Amino acid sequence: DIQMTQSPSTLSASVGDRLTITCRATQSISSRLAWYQQKPGKAPKLLIYQASSLESGVPSRFSGSGSGTEFTLTISSLQPDDFATYYCQHYNSYSLPFGGGTRVEIK
Amino acid sequence: QVQLVESGGGVVQPGRSLRLSCAASGFTFSSYTMHWVRQAPGKGLEWVAVISYDGSDPYYADSVKGRFTISRDNSKNTLYLQMNRLRTEDTAVYYCARGIGGYVSNYFDYWGQGTLVTVSS
Numbered sequence: 001d002i003q004m005t006q007s008p009s010t011l012s013a014s015v016g017d018r019l020t021i022t023c024r025a026t027q028s029i030s031s032r033l034a035w036y037q038q039k040p041g042k043a044p045k046l047l048i049y050q051a052s053s054l055e056s057g058v059p060s061r062f063s064g065s066g067s068g069t070e071f072t073l074t075i076s077s078l079q080p081d082d083f084a085t086y087y088c089q090h091y092n093s094y095s096l097p098f099g100g101g102t103r104v105e106i107k
Numbered sequence: 108q109v110q111l112v113e114s115g116g117g118v119v120q121p122g123r124s125l126r127l128s129c130a131a132s133g134f135t136f137s138s139y140t141m142h143w144v145r146q147a148p149g150k151g152l153e154w155v156a157v158i159s160y161d162g163s164d165p166y167y168a169d170s171v172k173g174r175f176t177i178s179r180d181n182s183k184n185t186l187y188l189q190m191n192r193l194r195t196e197d198t199a200v201y202y203c204a205r206g207i208g209g210y211v212s213n214y215f216d217y218w219g220q221g222t223l224v225t226v227s228s
Binding site for chain 1: 142151152153154157166168169202207208209211212213214215216218219220221
């Protein structure tokens with residue numbers, strides 16, 4: 001089965017910072033990768049699908065890139081509402097693994 | 108607006124059974140693949156099971172295969188997860204989620220609020 005690995009697992013940042021989170025697959029998944037944001041006690045929220053397509057209503061400071069085995073989620077200018085945990089998820093098989101998550105905390 | 112509302116969670120002893128439900132509204136339920144995703148306390152997300160729009164194709168994570176059964180009643184706009192032979196490691200918040208982007212190989216555009224299942228003696 002394909003495994004997804006995110007890095008870093010925790011990231012300390014300040015409002016206004018540019019952030020990049022990486023997600024790697026153990027084999028090629030084409031561009032079938034999604035990113036989610038989750039806040040404590042809440043359900044995940046879809047941010048990006050097909051590696052780089054922004055979900056409707058998601059602020060344009062979020063962007064995704066990559067294909068094959070390496071992908072990135074970038075937040076161009078971190079806002080107070082963005083402190084959360086972010087997960088990647090691959091959807092190119094009958095198992096739908098998530099990465100382990102990246103927690104973005106206030107520096 | 109799309110709404111997914113889970114119910115049926117609670118505290119159950121190891122080896123016992125529990126059935127979760129997810130009531131859907133605000134979209135044509137019978138047109139969408141549906142999933143269950145879980146999250147153990149303080150841990151990450153784990154996909155559990157998927158069922159095709161018409162109920163003909165279910166798939167499961169290896170961790171629950173043979174113990175859990177996903178089903179749906181399109182006349183009632185409801186998704187189910189029958190959980191048998193529960194283990195302590197099944198303790199988690201269980202989310203139902205709407206799948207999109209393929210037949211069953213989906214990403215998830217809408218999620219419920221989750222229901223907590225605690226397996227403990």
